[in-house]
Amino acid sequence: MRFVFLMDTLDRVSPDKDTTFAFIEAAQARGHESLHCLPGDLGVRRGRVFATVRGVRVYPDEPRIRLIGERREIALDGVDAVFIRKDPPFDQAYLYATLLLENARGGPLIVNDPRGLRDANEKLYAMHFQEWTPATLVTADRDVIFSFVAEVGGNAVIKPLDGAGGSGVMMLREGDKNARAIVDVLTAEGQKVAMVQEFLPAVQKGDKRILLLDGEPLGAILRVARGDDIRSNIHVGGRTEPCELTEREKELVKSIAPRLIADGLYFVGLDVIGERLTEVNVTSPTGIQELGRFTGTKPADKVIAWVEKKRA
Numbered sequence: 001m002r003f004v005f006l007m008d009t010l011d012r013v014s015p016d017k018d019t020t021f022a023f024i025e026a027a028q029a030r031g032h033e034s035l036h037c038l039p040g041d042l043g044v045r046r047g048r049v050f051a052t053v054r055g056v057r058v059y060p061d062e063p064r065i066r067l068i069g070e071r072r073e074i075a076l077d078g079v080d081a082v083f084i085r086k087d088p089p090f091d092q093a094y095l096y097a098t099l100l101l102e103n104a105r106g107g108p109l110i111v112n113d114p115r116g117l118r119d120a121n122e123k124l125y126a127m128h129f130q131e132w133t134p135a136t137l138v139t140a141d142r143d144v145i146f147s148f149v150a151e152v153g154g155n156a157v158i159k160p161l162d163g164a165g166g167s168g169v170m171m172l173r174e175g176d177k178n179a180r181a182i183v184d185v186l187t188a189e190g191q192k193v194a195m196v197q198e199f200l201p202a203v204q205k206g207d208k209r210i211l212l213l214d215g216e217p218l219g220a221i222l223r224v225a226r227g228d229d230i231r232s233n234i235h236v237g238g239r240t241e242p243c244e245l246t247e248r249e250k251e252l253v254k255s256i257a258p259r260l261i262a263d264g265l266y267f268v269g270l271d272v273i274g275e276r277l278t279e280v281n282v283t284s285p286t287g288i289q290e291l292g293r294f295t296g297t298k299p300a301d302k303v304i305a306w307v308e309k310k311r312a
Contacts (some may be wrong), residue, residue: 001027001032001033001079001080001081001307001308001311002032002033002034002035002078002079002080003027003032003033003034003035003079003080003081003082003083003307004034004035004036004037004051004053004074004076004079004081004082004083004108005020005023005024005034005035005036005037005056005083005085006037006038006039006042006051006082006083006084006085006086006097007020007036007037007038007083007085007086007087007284008038008085008086008087009038010036010056010063010065010066010067012087013065015058015064015065016289017286017289017290018286018289019085019284019285019286019287019288019289019300020083020085020284021058021064021065021289022288022289022292022300023083023085023288023300023303023304024056024057024058024065025058025300026298026300026301026303026304027304028057028058029301030301030304030305030308032080032304033055034055034056034057035051035053035054035055035056035074035079036053036054036055036056036067037051037052037053037054038086039086039093039094039096039097040093041053042097042100042101043100044100044103047103048075048076048077048103049075049076049077049100049101049103049104049107050073050074050075050076051073051074051076052071052072052073053071053072053073053074054067054068054069054070054071054072055067055068055069056068076101076104076107076108077104077107077108079108080108080109080307080311081108081109081110081111081307081310081311082101082104082108082109082110082111083111084097084098084101084110084111084112084114084117084283084284085284086283086284087164087283087284088122088162088163088164088165088283088284089162089163089164090117090121090162090283091162094117094283095118097114098114098115098117098118099114101114102114102115109307109310109311110264111266111267111307112264112265112266112267112268112282112283113263113264113265113266115263115264116263116264116265116282117265117282117283119263120263120265120280120282121161122164122279122280122281122282122283123159123161123195123279124138124161124195125280125282126277126278126279126280128256128259129252129255129256129259129277131255132252132255132256132276132277133197133276133277133278134197134198134200134273134276134278135148135151135152135197135198136195136196136197136198137195137196137197138161138193138194138195138196139193139194139196140187140188140190140191140192140193140194141190142180142183142184142187142190145158145172145183145187145194145196146174146179146183148196149172149173149174149179149196150174152198152199153198153199154173154174154175155171155172155173155174155198155199156171156172156196156197156198156199157169157170157171157172157196157197157198157199158170158171158172158182158183158186158194158195158196159186159194159195159196159197160186160192160194160195161192161193161194161195164283166238168186170182170186171199172196197278200273200274200276200278201274202273202274202275202276203225203273203274204225205222205224205274206222206223206224206225206241206243206273207222207223207224207225207238207271207272207273207278208220208221208222208223208243208249208271208272208273209221209222209223209269209270209271209272209281209285209286209287210245210249210253210269210270210272211267211268211269211285211287211288211291211299212253212257212260212267212268212269212270213266213267213302213303213306214261214266214306215253215257215258215260215261216253216257217245217250217253218288218291218299218302218303219245219291219294219295219297219299220243220244220245220249220291221240221241221242221243221287221290221291221294222240222241222242222243223238223239223240223241224238224239224240224241225238226238226239240287240290240294241294242294242295246275248275249272249275252270252272252275252277253270256270256277256280260280265280265282266306267285267303268280268281268282268285269281269282269285269286269287288300288303
């Protein structure tokens with residue numbers, strides 16, 4: 001089969017951590033051809049989506065991932081699957097890429113569905129499942145934010161809606177003289193909405209990343225923050241530990257899976273703290289390599305095998 005990976009430049013790929021690297025490696029081991037393109041390499045001509053691509057392969061020696069061959073144009077209706085693996089932010093270039101890929105609908109399998117990606121802001125999408133989330137507020141109003149912080153006990157977390165990897169996530173404490181400045185920065189002095197959630201003390205034990213494939217859990221890893229940070233994201237120094245899903249977390253997955261599948265969100269990373277859903281990661285979820293190392297399995301192979309079955 002032929003797969004197109006719509007992703008970042010290879011200098012941003014970490015071979016020992018990157019989930020996209022694991023997908024390309026698994027596809028290569030199963031005999032498939034992988035092709036690389038950037039969002040700006042997409043186009044539409046007379047209703048057919050095309051991409052300017054180069055081959056991409058993994059190697060045992062450095063550099064572990066390399067582009068091969070000359071740049072060439074291909075029609076996406078001639079490939080089996082397109083993996084949208086561009087890292088956030090979901091900016092204008094990302095938006096246009098999903099809109100262009102609408103013209104490929106009915107052709108290759110697209111993971112994740114471009115319409116689903118547009119509808120599923122990774123912070124806001126979790127609000128579809130409020131029975132599973134902590135108390136949450138979205139607003140640009142400073143007074144409303146501080147009223148909410150008081151309501152939830154004086155401690156909350158504020159985060160930008162377009163951030164990723166822990167960027168911009170900060171504590172809000174009632175009485176903290178920095179709190180007003182934090183709110184002003186995150187809301188651009190009342191011009192941008194931000195998300196505020198009640199602080200979950202269970203975060204001290206870790207933030208669980210549950211990876212789902214077509215609504216079913218591949219497994220989970222626990223991300224634990226450094227002692228001097230509230231954020232447990234791997235990108236900002238959080239460490240990972242093995243873990244299992246609790247019975248309630250299994251119920252959570254079962255409850256929200258039908259909506260994910262209906263929206264074409266096939267490969268998803270749920271962020272769960274104290275059995276409460278805080279975010280639904282759909283753009284380029286990470287953690288599959290860490291999961292594989294902890295379990296002694298190859299979950300990326302399962303993803304590629306699933307694509308093979310869908311395209312058979």
